[in-house]
Amino acid sequence: MSVVGVHRLVRDLERRDGLVDRLLEQPAAVLETYPLSDDEREAVLNLDAAALVDLGVNPLVMRTLLVLAGVANPDIYSHTLSLRS
């Protein structure tokens, strides 16, 4: 199940020095190294909370991803940030 790939990405972002910065600078290159489905890759690139949860990513993990990407906790479902920008 590829949702494991999203969870692994988030765990690595928490623990690997510099990986958050690399994700913000070169998201496509970082995501390429994880076994994500097309929908999951799009949802991560868009920092789309609702889409990630709909795809089966646990809300706890989704929240960690978005917070690490710079989204404030209260803004997770209303922000306009994206890894593409």
Next chain:
Amino acid sequence: MARLVYAGATSHVSGILRSPDAHPDFSPRLHQGWERMTADLESANPDVVLIIGTDHYETFGLENYPTFCIGAATKHDAWNEHGIPGNTVLGDESVGLSLVGSLLERGFDVSRSLEMPLDHGYMVPIQRVGLDQRRIVPLFVNCNTPPLPSLERCRDLGRALREALTELPDDLTVAVLATGGLSHWVGLPQTGEINEDWDRRVLELISRGDLDALTAMTDDDIAEQAGNGALEIRTWIVAAACAGATGGEVLAQAPMHAWVTGIGIINLEVAA
């Protein structure tokens, strides 16, 4: 036969350590509750503290995700996720493995982890109620990754634990502390909401030892009324059943919006 010398339950949100004085009225009330719990634990002076908690995708991932797991190790490192403070604590490999064996004999096929670092669900209470120099045996309960163990199953695990404690060495004293809850929504649009009525009702039921009413709740109702984080009350049910479910004393309760969590702290009676 070991003796259960203390039982209790508390919320575990990281704000307890990170912003302890977040509310001018509620914070002092809560810290008074934790100080009381700290004093009671100190007075009970347990050799081992069995902490019944969950994990927030720090120790366990979807590659391997247990339903129940006991940490049996000589020490437990802290993940320090998101900068949450905490240092390595002592464990008790022998007690952990003994409990695994005793629970297996009673129909609970718990997993064991011989290397089980701990996240804030354990480390926050450990630090807040003065357990950082004691031997810790963590018992993980899946509270956030469906399918979850039923509330009845958690009650039965607590009852089995109560029996399992009898098979530990004679002179051992054990404390049981559950961590989690109360109402809070994590990573959901309702994040920040707190259902204080629900929190009070759960505390009342626990303080009356009414596990029948608690286990009659459905996870759908809990999640709708009190959030996905409130599903962590299954750890409280395990601890209450382990203590004998004769009642308890609420030490403090408050809707801590600054911590996005309803907080509850309770001492559980230890039945003879």
